[in-house]
Amino acid sequence: MHLQGKTVLITGASRGIGRAIALELAHQGVQRLILIARTHAHLVEVATEIEVIGAEAVPVALDITQTVDVNIAIAQTWRDHGPIHLLVNCAGIAHQVPFLQSQLPQVQEEIAINLLGMYTITRLIARRMAVQQQGTIINVSSLMGKIAAPTMATYSATKFAILGFTQALRNELSAHNIRVVALLPSLTDTDMVRNFRWFRWVVPSTPEQVARSLIAGLQKGTPEILVGWQSYLAVWGNRLMPLLMERISRWATPEELQILKRLREAGADSR
Template identity: 70%
Template structure:
């Protein structure tokens, strides 16, 4: 897809991967960016960075788990700023903790943001894209949407679900000239990921590399966009020798040793993006 002259909306745009995607789209020719996140101060900072690149930036401080608020804001944005051609669903929450120590409110927050929030804004914009017979929707999943990770059970579940959601929408919306693709970053070195316990042997990528991979994948009309050689290796291994991959993932997970697992205190990690 040619993104020149298009209007894009990026959720989770206040920092991390969402911020880098917004800036990369601005560098690559979009003319207008709608920036969505909960933190109004950080959004304003990103909007200033986008404007410095000569692109119109409209910050929208929204909580995607509030459907009425989102519905009103998107209708107003479409009316005031014209049609949206590109939707990037990047907003998300990750809680890291062994499942037996997990807490229901954390699970509910991950599902509410990663799935229901994405569903809410996608439904509103996809209907309008179908009417205009043009658009592309990018759903940011994760390598954990292909390879489930210990200590990230619910997060992995939401990322697997995003891939299924993406595949289903791709089939439904193709006849309306609306493309749907998935972006699958590996571990990315952002301020949010630093709150998590990292898996051994994984070399993190940068948010800028993820954004560049997205733009490259859009130009190729890729259905799924993997980021980095480790992602390709993991997916290949999962297809050819899944038992090897599962063992490696288990060995690399930041879990306490079996002898100390019941007594060692686990400090939970949380990331929002």
């Protein structure tokens, strides 16, 4: 894919993977980056970095769970800065908690941002791309969209759903010359996961590594872009030995959660 001179819209652009993708695309010669996130001040910081590189940056403070606001913002953005050639759906949130201790408001928040917000943005952009008969949509899923992780049940569910959504759109929108790609980072060292109890044996990627993998995958025309050798090993292991991979997932669960589980089991046995 030729990126020079293109206009790109990125959600979740104020930090982490979204920020790294925005900066990498600016280095690749993208003409204009429309940056979407909830906090305007953080977007302005990223926009300043992008403009130093030489690309135009347009910060748009927006909560993608607010459907009416999203409709208005996308219409105005397309009118003022379109057409948009590339959409990167990177906005997401994760809560790490054992399922039995999970709370409905957190579950609803993950679904609202990770799935419904992505759907709303994609529907609005894809319809316009179909009229111009060109475009690329990148949906950021996760390795947890292939292999579910204990303590991340709802997050894993949303990431599995994103892969199904992406596959369906890939087949539907190809008739309109719209390419749809899934990006699957593994554990990435971002602000979102800094307070997580990390899984053992997993070496985290950096946001910059994820961004570079995205560019490489786009150039190769890969429909699903994995990040890092551990991801490839995990996916192949899950295909060939799914029961073993489930055991490894349990063994990799953060130690303090395993201790808590053993204590509860011991308490149940003593009754």
